[in-house]
Amino acid sequence: MLHLERLKADIDTLSLMAAERQQQRESDTAKALRWLAEAPAPAELRARLAPLASGEQDWAGALPTTDMPLDARLVTVADPPPGAVLIAADGSQVYPDSHAAVPYYLLQIGGLAFHYDGSRPTPYSCESLHFRDDELYDAQGYLISNEQVGKQRLVREMAYLAELTVLERQLAPDAPLMVLTDGPLLWPYVERSRADFLALEAYLEALSAIRQAGGLPAGYVARPGGRTLVELLWASRLTSAEIPGRLAENPLRQLTDAALMAHFLQPGERSAWFSRPTATNQRQAGHGHEIWFCYVNVGDAHTPVIARLEVPRWGAADTDAITTLHAVLLHQAHVLNGYPYALARAHEEALVTTTDKAALDSEIQRRILEQGIVVRPSEKAQQKAYLGRR
């Protein structure tokens, strides 16, 4: 039970801090918008920031990738072209639980192929149950972490998207085909082991398969965190001699890219392309899949909704494909007030509900019991289940 009355003072402080931050953010935003308008040409910036481009420096900023000014705002007036296809996928999982009757983890990927031709969209889903020792335990014999399961899910999602891309390409050989995933396209994990290396390799192979099938992969990051663009703007105010020495002195501490873009982009507009010079992105570049990103405002005049859109460099270079993707995302997000419809439906197809999990646990226990073996959750898990029903 939570004693709210004991937290009253903390809640008051929190709300006061939120108000102070809001005031600071507004002042920072005004400054950042000025810096954006005054930023040097991209070529000059890239030359100035060349020492950071290798990914070896610990810099959280982004680099401009084209010769488009940093304050470019791009619009698309067209509706999604007839015949275009959007494939969206999302995943969910049941994490391994050492207190469960039987340890396992489950991955389920849901998808939706949305054809702009008036036809019924096609829902897809697949699931996999992982219960073997080499899947569940690491080299030290510990149950694998939730992060490891997350990596496997990400690989499975991209591999499934590759399968669906091949399938949909057969159905529509000439259609623009966009392949959308919920989250970044840039691999978000740090490589710590051979298993991590293999996971990233498999992920990149799936990206290559999508490219080979003529699909344009895109990562849709809703309500993006991070301040890579704000860091770039600060770097744009420094001289070559001050880089990298003063990079850590960015005074715009309260400002995120999303907050800045909410003031900068009009509804329907997107920004120029940027790229993060991280070691992971360098590695992806080595496989032909360097990731570029832009921001897009999929909200309306009253409520800006900023998303970060990530695509491979080879996809960003295809202007027609990007224009189509832009139009498709605006249509998709308009339907659900700021979130792509196809992604929401993919999530729904992927979702493993508590009822689903209970049914799976029940079936596993029943089948094991048929083998004459009695298994049950730990006492702790049982007690938590009772309390959780309150």
Place this chain on the structure above:
Amino acid sequence: MADQDRTITIGNVLRADIRGFVVASRLPEPDVPTFGTFVRAPIQQGQADLIGLVYNITLQDDPFLKNLAVTVVEDDPRYTEIIRDQQENRAIPVEIAVVAVGYRDASGYHYGLPPQPPMILHRITVCRKDEVRDFTAVPDFLRTLLDNRDVPADELIPTALQRAARLRPEALREDFLLDAGRYLAHALGRDPVRLERILRRLI
């Protein structure tokens, strides 16, 4: 209406007692069973099947649709695919209430309350046509309904009888309904008003 030629699993038991149970289901609209559908649920560790009739269907709150309802316009071509997805694909979260009318074990069909309710999370299936024909071969399954004041029995009985009649060759339908009518007349001999109400709905 669900196609009773094939077996459709409609969901898991959410709560149950000896007189009936409620199923949580997520099915596309065409597969949602209708009022009066015959369903079965495993009981007694799978040694028997409870037979029941759907008597209530409750659509649960769906936040997804709330968002869509604000923007989507039915005749606007920009939303054609979305409307088709919602109507033809999307699983609708529903609760389906079922009243028990009998059960089947190794020795055949029995009419009345089952010895045990189905256990929570057991899967519920729409009965096949042949199962409905066999179960309704005698009108005794109506007895439990007549005695049950918690379900809309006077609506449910004619619906179930008409459904069972349609599964028989046309030449046999009238006899089937006459048999059922005689059974009801006997059972409701002291309640002619109720009898008339049910029979009028049966015609």
